[in-house]
Amino acid sequence: KKMASKIRVVLRPVKSILVRFCPFESNVESTRKFLGYINHKKIQATNRNCEVTADVRHDGSEPLVDVMFADGERLIMKGANLTTIEMLTALGSRCSAKELKEEQKSKKKSP
Amino acid sequence: GPGAGPERCPSAPLSAGWLPALQFVRRGSKAVTRHWKAMHFQRQKLMAVTEYLAPRPAVPPRCLPRRKETLEEDNGYARLLQRQVEEVFRDNRMIAVCQYNSMPGEDVVLMRHYLRKHDIEVKFVLNEIVRDVLSQSKYKNLLPLFVARNILLVSREAKAKEMLRVLKGVPQINLLGACIHDTILSRQGVENFAKLPSLEAAQGQTVGALALLPSQTSSLLQRGSAHLTALLDQHIRRLQAGETGSPAEPPPAQSTEAH
Numbered sequence: 001k002k003m004a005s006k007i008r009v010v011l012r013p014v015k016s017i018l019v020r021f022c023p024f025e026s027n028v029e030s031t032r033k034f035l036g037y038i039n040h041k042k043i044q045a046t047n048r049n050c051e052v053t054a055d056v057r058h059d060g061s062e063p064l065v066d067v068m069f070a071d072g073e074r075l076i077m078k079g080a081n082l083t084t085i086e087m088l089t090a091l092g093s094r095c096s097a098k099e100l101k102e103e104q105k106s107k108k109k110s111p
Numbered sequence: 112g113p114g115a116g117p118e119r120c121p122s123a124p125l126s127a128g129w130l131p132a133l134q135f136v137r138r139g140s141k142a143v144t145r146h147w148k149a150m151h152f153q154r155q156k157l158m159a160v161t162e163y164l165a166p167r168p169a170v171p172p173r174c175l176p177r178r179k180e181t182l183e184e185d186n187g188y189a190r191l192l193q194r195q196v197e198e199v200f201r202d203n204r205m206i207a208v209c210q211y212n213s214m215p216g217e218d219v220v221l222m223r224h225y226l227r228k229h230d231i232e233v234k235f236v237l238n239e240i241v242r243d244v245l246s247q248s249k250y251k252n253l254l255p256l257f258v259a260r261n262i263l264l265v266s267r268e269a270k271a272k273e274m275l276r277v278l279k280g281v282p283q284i285n286l287l288g289a290c291i292h293d294t295i296l297s298r299q300g301v302e303n304f305a306k307l308p309s310l311e312a313a314q315g316q317t318v319g320a321l322a323l324l325p326s327q328t329s330s331l332l333q334r335g336s337a338h339l340t341a342l343l344d345q346h347i348r349r350l351q352a353g354e355t356g357s358p359a360e361p362p363p364a365q366s367t368e369a370h
Binding site: 023024025026028029032033035036039040041052053054056057058 | 208210211212213215252255256258259260282283285286287288297298299300
């Protein structure tokens, strides 16, 4: 079983993360744990400029994670049927892919 | 050699010069044949007696009757924590549940300090303990809140405005809901509650609203006589200002008859 704290997420390409959920619903556990993990100091240390906002509602809407990347891309994860680890790995893989692209671009620019 | 017979040499190990107790006589066919040769009856008996009996596999534990798990053997520490939580719910009129995402230690201390100034205490709670307590009390609807890490902000008076102000400066604590005066509120409810005027102001507003209608009625009733008084005053002023005597008589008579 994978431990969520072992998943490394590099938040450099991320501009902002919005986590929206209704705490009185029963399908919010994974989203809340996700919020707890991205607020951890190790992940926050990778990018101090990334704003993490939590939107607590009471309108029966689904739990949602909305990630805005620095290059304009947007990732929306509906956490009702996802586990925390799935969400973290999805975000982590996209972040590392973008990091690689950035490195390649900077390598091309400065040979 | 083979002439030893069933004697045993005590000094040598068992395998050195020991012959089997039974020696088979060659009759007819040789010992090793191409066809299947029946064993000598004594050998058959020996083989039957020394047959390998596989050990019985143990019954898998799920087939056995289940032993009753002794739950009453509760942790004394857990019981103590439960008692503390029950006390918290009993003594405080405002209990706010917030999600705690890891914060640096100094920030926690600072936040505790600011909240203490408004008599709000911060309590870290364990979900299992709180779930046990809540499921047996009347606060069952708070149960779904207790997943992931939570803290309770408790206070004797419901100081929602100050609490919201402090929490605005701490982004890692997210207010989920509260139980104020035995009423469960969502985050929006807490914000609305904070915007309410104080009790004295609310009482004053109610009194004013209630007194509006009777004051309207009394002014309506007094309108007739007030009008009469105004007319008489005007008339007196006119008499004092002018010198006309005869038009003065009918107006007072008419208005007294109208009464």
